[in-house]
Amino acid sequence: MLSRVADSLYWMSRYLERAENTVRQLDVTMGLMLDTGGASESERWRRLVASLGKPAGMEWNGSVELMAHKLVFDSLNHAAITFCVNGARENARQVREEISSEQWQRLNRLYHQIHSPQAEAQFTSSINDMLSSIIDGIHLFKGVTNSTMIHGQGWQFIRLGRYIERAYATATLLEVYQPDLFHPQEREHEGYQYIELVGLLRCCTSFEAYCQVYTADVSAARILEFLLLNRDFPHAIRHCVDSMREAIDSIQSSGGRRTPAELISGIGRLHAMLDFTTIDEILHGDTSAFLHNIREQCLRIHELIYRYYVNYSIQSALAS
Amino acid sequence: MSRLVKIENRVLAAPAHEPECPAALNLRQGKLQALMSAAHPLLLDTLFGEYPLDQAFDEMRSAEGEVRPQYRALAETLAGLPPEELQRRKQSADLSFLTQGITFTVYGRDEGTERIFPYDLLPRLITAAEWERIERGLTQRITALNLFLRDVYSEAKILRDRVVPRELVYSCKHYRRQMQGLQVPRNVYVAVVGSDLLRLNTGEFVVLEDNLRVPSGVSYMLTNRRVMKRTFPQLFSSYGVRPIEHYPQLLLATLRSLAPEGRPEPNIVLLTPGVFNSAYFEHTYLARQMGIDLVEGRDLVTHDNIVYMRTTDGLKRVDVIYRRVDDDFSDPLVFRADSSLGCAGLFNAYRAGNVTVTNAFGTGLADDKAVYAYVPKMIKYYLDEDPILNNVETYLLGEPGERQHVLANLDKLVVKAVGESGGYGMLIGPHSTAQQREEFARAIEANPRNYIAQPTLDFSRAPCLVEDHLEPRHVDLRPYILYGDKINIVPGGLTRVALQKGSLVVNSSQGGGSKDTWVLE
Numbered sequence: 001m002l003s004r005v006a007d008s009l010y011w012m013s014r015y016l017e018r019a020e021n022t023v024r025q026l027d028v029t030m031g032l033m034l035d036t037g038g039a040s041e042s043e044r045w046r047r048l049v050a051s052l053g054k055p056a057g058m059e060w061n062g063s064v065e066l067m068a069h070k071l072v073f074d075s076l077n078h079a080a081i082t083f084c085v086n087g088a089r090e091n092a093r094q095v096r097e098e099i100s101s102e103q104w105q106r107l108n109r110l111y112h113q114i115h116s117p118q119a120e121a122q123f124t125s126s127i128n129d130m131l132s133s134i135i136d137g138i139h140l141f142k143g144v145t146n147s148t149m150i151h152g153q154g155w156q157f158i159r160l161g162r163y164i165e166r167a168y169a170t171a172t173l174l175e176v177y178q179p180d181l182f183h184p185q186e187r188e189h190e191g192y193q194y195i196e197l198v199g200l201l202r203c204c205t206s207f208e209a210y211c212q213v214y215t216a217d218v219s220a221a222r223i224l225e226f227l228l229l230n231r232d233f234p235h236a237i238r239h240c241v242d243s244m245r246e247a248i249d250s251i252q253s254s255g256g257r258r259t260p261a262e263l264i265s266g267i268g269r270l271h272a273m274l275d276f277t278t279i280d281e282i283l284h285g286d287t288s289a290f291l292h293n294i295r296e297q298c299l300r301i302h303e304l305i306y307r308y309y310v311n312y313s314i315q316s317a318l319a320s
Numbered sequence: 321m322s323r324l325v326k327i328e329n330r331v332l333a334a335p336a337h338e339p340e341c342p343a344a345l346n347l348r349q350g351k352l353q354a355l356m357s358a359a360h361p362l363l364l365d366t367l368f369g370e371y372p373l374d375q376a377f378d379e380m381r382s383a384e385g386e387v388r389p390q391y392r393a394l395a396e397t398l399a400g401l402p403p404e405e406l407q408r409r410k411q412s413a414d415l416s417f418l419t420q421g422i423t424f425t426v427y428g429r430d431e432g433t434e435r436i437f438p439y440d441l442l443p444r445l446i447t448a449a450e451w452e453r454i455e456r457g458l459t460q461r462i463t464a465l466n467l468f469l470r471d472v473y474s475e476a477k478i479l480r481d482r483v484v485p486r487e488l489v490y491s492c493k494h495y496r497r498q499m500q501g502l503q504v505p506r507n508v509y510v511a512v513v514g515s516d517l518l519r520l521n522t523g524e525f526v527v528l529e530d531n532l533r534v535p536s537g538v539s540y541m542l543t544n545r546r547v548m549k550r551t552f553p554q555l556f557s558s559y560g561v562r563p564i565e566h567y568p569q570l571l572l573a574t575l576r577s578l579a580p581e582g583r584p585e586p587n588i589v590l591l592t593p594g595v596f597n598s599a600y601f602e603h604t605y606l607a608r609q610m611g612i613d614l615v616e617g618r619d620l621v622t623h624d625n626i627v628y629m630r631t632t633d634g635l636k637r638v639d640v641i642y643r644r645v646d647d648d649f650s651d652p653l654v655f656r657a658d659s660s661l662g663c664a665g666l667f668n669a670y671r672a673g674n675v676t677v678t679n680a681f682g683t684g685l686a687d688d689k690a691v692y693a694y695v696p697k698m699i700k701y702y703l704d705e706d707p708i709l710n711n712v713e714t715y716l717l718g719e720p721g722e723r724q725h726v727l728a729n730l731d732k733l734v735v736k737a738v739g740e741s742g743g744y745g746m747l748i749g750p751h752s753t754a755q756q757r758e759e760f761a762r763a764i765e766a767n768p769r770n771y772i773a774q775p776t777l778d779f780s781r782a783p784c785l786v787e788d789h790l791e792p793r794h795v796d797l798r799p800y801i802l803y804g805d806k807i808n809i810v811p812g813g814l815t816r817v818a819l820q821k822g823s824l825v826v827n828s829s830q831g832g833g834s835k836d837t838w839v840l841e
Contacts, residue, residue: 003630004619094595096604097614153632255633309632314621317635 001153003310005095009154010305012091012107013161019084020138021169022052026071027131028202033064037192039180051169051176051203055079068127073119081134085114100148103141110137153254160247160305167240168298170227173203175291181220182287197223204235224287225279237294238274244301245271251309260308263301270297367399369789377521378792379444379782390445390840397555398442403788410441410785413551417543437540438833440784443548444795444815445559451811451839454517454525457709458799459807460699462513465530465686466803467702469509472685473499483701484694488718491769492691493739494533494684496647498654502671504680505578506805511678512571512642513801514538514813518712519780526710527695528777528796532687533679534644537834538800539602541814542567542609544836560841562811567800568609574804575640578676586639589615589629593645593661603644617645622665625672640676641666647681689738689772690716713775717768726773727764730757733773735764748824750776776824782835784817794818796826797837811839 029048033041042060045067049058055077061067074080089111092099113119113133122130149155177200184193197218201207204227213230214222230236234243245267252259273293282290373385380391387395398406417439446454471478472489479486489495514535516528545564549556572588579586592603594616607614619629620638628635643650649659654667669675685691693714696707715722715733726733730749737745747760764771781792799813815835816826826832 001632002613002615002619003632004616005613006632096601097608157632251632255631257633312630312634314623314635317630318623 001157003312005098005154006157007310008091008095009098009157010161012088012095013158014165015084015088015091016107016138016141017162017165018079018169019081019088020135021166022071022079022081022084023131023134023138024205025051025173025203026068027128028199030064030068030127031202032195032199035192035195039196047176047180051173052079053172069123072123072127072130073114082114085111085134098154100144102144102148106137106141106144110134110141113137153251156247156250156254160244160251163240163243163247164298164302164305166235167237167244168295170204170235170237170240171291171294171298173200174224174227175288175295178220178224178287178291181223194218201227206233206235209233209235221279221283224282228282229274229277229279241267241271241274258308260304263304263308266297266301266304270294270301273297367395367790371783371790371792373792375521376778376792376794377519377523377780379519379780379795380790380792390447393559394442394445394555397552398790406441406785406788409551413439413441413547416547416550438819439540439544439547440793440817440819440833440835441548441551442783442785442790443552443836443838444782444797446797446812446837446839448840450525451562453708454797454799455809455811457525457527457707458515458801458809460703460705460708461515461527461530461695462510462801462803462807464699464702465513465532465695466507466509468698469532469680469683469686470504470507471702473509473682474501478698478701481701483697484691488688488690488694488769489685492685492688494647494682494688496682496685498667498671499680499682503673505580505673505676508578508678508803509680509683510686511574511578511803513803514798515801517709517797517799518777519797521778521780524710525797526712528712529689529692530687530695531798532683534646535798535800536599536602536644537798537814537816538567539605540834541800541812541837542605544814544834548836556838559838561838562841564810564812567810568606570802570808570810571606571642572610572612574802574808575642575676575678577804578678579639580673580676583639587629587637588640588642589613589638590642591615591617591620591645591650591663593617593649597644599644606642612642617660617662620663620666622663622669625665625669625674627663627666627669627675638675640678643677643679647684650677650681684739689714689736690718690769691738693772712777715773717764717771717773722773723764723768727761730761732776734776735760735771735773737770738772739770746825748776751824779824782815782817784819784835791821793821794824794826795835812837 025048029044032039033044039047041064042062045060045064049055049060052058057074057077058067058070058079070077070080072081075082075086077083089107092104092107096104119130122133145155145158149158181197181200184196197220198207200223201210201218206227210218210223210226213226213233226233227236229238231238231242233239248260248263248267252264277290368381368385371381373381373383379388380395381387401409417437468478468484472495476486476489478484479489510532512535514531514537516531517525518528519525541564575588576586579588588610589612590603590607590610592600592614594600597603603614613629615629615638621628621630621635623635627638627641629638645661648656650662651664651666652659652662653664655662666675666677667681670677670681693711693716696711699705699707715726717723717726726735730747731752733749735747735749740746747756749757752760760771779794779796782795783790784793794817796816797813798816799809802808815837817833817835818824818826818831819833820831823831
């Protein structure tokens with residue numbers, strides 16, 4: 001597969017995953033703001049922005065509507081939904097011959113939905129409806145991606161993009177929220193803590209899945225265990241890393257002229273770290289540093305993907 | 321934008337049951353004569369409410385207003401459909417174009433750069449006999465043009481024998497001295513050609529121009545057909561239309577036949593200028609239909625005169641390039657140095673015979689509008705045959721006598737810049753202002769070689785659906801000729817329509833549209 005095409009598919013997928021993450025976190029945060037007993041609005045917004053990677057220009061200005069509007073419609077801010085959907089579509093447009101017509105149509109429709117004159121009206125009348133219809137659009141795209149595209153190299157690059165973005169975003173989210181999780185502020189009523197914890201799970205669309213594994217007995221330690229180490233839940237970091245590894249293996253077995261030794265060992269290291277660590281070890285050690293380490297390793301893996309598949313030097317390629 | 325959303329919300333439906341059309345069924349059984357007498361004058365009258373007939377040849381009706389035999393079944397079907405049903409089918413076809421993303425890019429606009437290619441719902445019909453002549457004529461013409469290119473870039477006999485003036489060739493801006501003495505695979509310079517034909521009021525098809533560089537539009541031919549089959553399924557099947565769907569396969573076979581020696585499993589790619597090119601849709605479409613990689617210049621690298629593409633599995637050798645990038649932009653080392661669309665070193669690899677690039681460089685020489693005037697002589701010179709398809713009468717403004725005649729008659733003639741295409745750089749005398757004519761007169765005096773003139777042709781018109789009735793619009797025909805180990809022409813081509821009433825310009829960049837073209841068995 002052409003390097004440029006792989007690059008476009010990878011980024012198309014990353015941008016859509018990012019859009020989905022922003023939508024969900026914004027939705028959950030706005031929901032939590034309704035319960036006035038918990039953290040203040042500005043505090044919640046600060047956490048939201050931090051877990052989106054601290055994009056510039058998103059500092060709290062006192063109005064939820066204005067802030068949410070920015071996060072939905074800004075076309076220059078790399079965490080904003082419009083920016084991400086534009087980016088995904090632009091990448092898809094450059095590889096029209098590689099993706100199915102169904103994929104293109106779904107993505108195009110999502111793009112036009114956000115850019116239509118009615119989008120503003122929908123935002124004003126019901127932001128919740130708008131956010132859930134965007135999520136629907138993204139889910140439809142993922143569905144047709146799985147059902148209409150050959151599960152070959154291109155599809156694996158899409159998968160790679162999705163899971164690296166998700167692993168990174170989930171690690172960032174947990175890193176931002178974990179101090180508050182383990183050192184909750186003293187409150188008059190105990191219900192608030194529960195709402196906070198469920199909110200965190202909902203940011204990763206994982207409340208119901210959590211309940212199936214642990215029942216509704218929600219605790220910070222178990223949430224952390226679930227979102228970090230669960231093997232079967234698609235938003236858990238360990239699952240993401242497993243999927244990244246599978247994607248790389250599959251890309252390798254379909255081409256295989258060159259072995260990306262460093263990439264395989266880099267992803268293996270992250271995989272082993274999650275495979276051989278227990279939640280107790282993580283909680284007794286420096287949890288924050290552990291989460292930070294995951295992010296660093298994701299960045300490194302991204303660089304190696306580029307070095308092996310996209311940006312390699314001609315000399316090295318001719319030599320092999 | 322809102323249009324997209326609104327239309328996409330509708331249910332995509334196949335056309336409802338088409339009413340039985342005895343005319344169509346009978347046509348197949350050869351009962352044409354019986355049909356012609358069994359007319360439905362009333363219904364046809366409503367359909368032809370505002371349908372003027374004059375000097376120009378009408379594809380559907382004779383000068384007396386009779387529907388031509390081959391159009392009979394179409395007219396009957398239309399007359400049998402309620403107006404709202406016709407509208408519904410039009411909308412269903414619209415939707416089909418939209419969702420397939422069949423668009424072209426309009427230059428010079430920041431937003432909404434992708435537009436749907438306009439089309440007309442009614443097919444243009446060509447009888448078997450008409451097509452047989454066109455096919456023979458084009459085969460003859462392309463053979464001669466290819467021999468001309470080979471000759472000019474090797475021994476130049478035709479120039480020595482003074483059949484074509486030497487200065488005309490060497491002053492052509494598409495002449496490429498780099499091609500001199502270069503051997504091309506199978507001696508094929510033009511693997512993909514689109515020639516534009518017009519039909520005169522005598523009913524005769526003539527060649528208006530040849531496109532020997534990067535002819536486009538074939539994707540519209542293919543998608544038109546797909547949509548038409550869904551819009552008029554029974555009419556289509558009753559007519560017995562020759563298929564065109566195998567074009568991508570023929571193109572692939574053509575490209576494969578031109579691969580360098582010793583490359584039995586050639587890696588064939590389509591080179592596109594990228595997403596901002598007006599024909600980008602077509603490039604992606606053809607690449608997908610052929611199952612080959614769509615590459616941009618930045619995907620290619622050369623080393624030791626071998627072209628490679630960058631893949632996720634390292635560099636992969638490229639054997640055949642179907643080039644949709646103009647000569648000028650193809651290789652910054654040889655042609656325009658400021659181009660980033662091509663691949664540095666491509667021409668040297670080509671010269672070394674390690675990669676086939678098609679069409680070859682410098683083929684624009686033979687579609688120069690002044691060189692065009694000599695094509696009949698080329699056919700005589702190389703093949704010793706008379707042209708089967710004639711040229712349009714053309715005045716060469718480099719000749720003082722012809723120039724004076726043209727300058728005196730600018731208001732009656734069409735003047736064209738020789739190296740332009742797409743309807744740019746053109747003066748249509750009868751539709752021009754005095755100021756425009758003055759500007760052209762000055763430009764002609766300054767550089768006579770750069771212009772030609774032709775009579776303003778009243779070329780043929782075909783019925784188009786305008787709201788609920790038919791109106792005639794001018795049409796041309798662009799068949800696509802493939803030249804590899806042999807010459808292949810899929811029956812039909814792209815019929816381009818000047819959608820504006822009275823307009824003579826069919827180019828998509830200038831408000832033209834298209835029609836499906838049915839060559840009958």
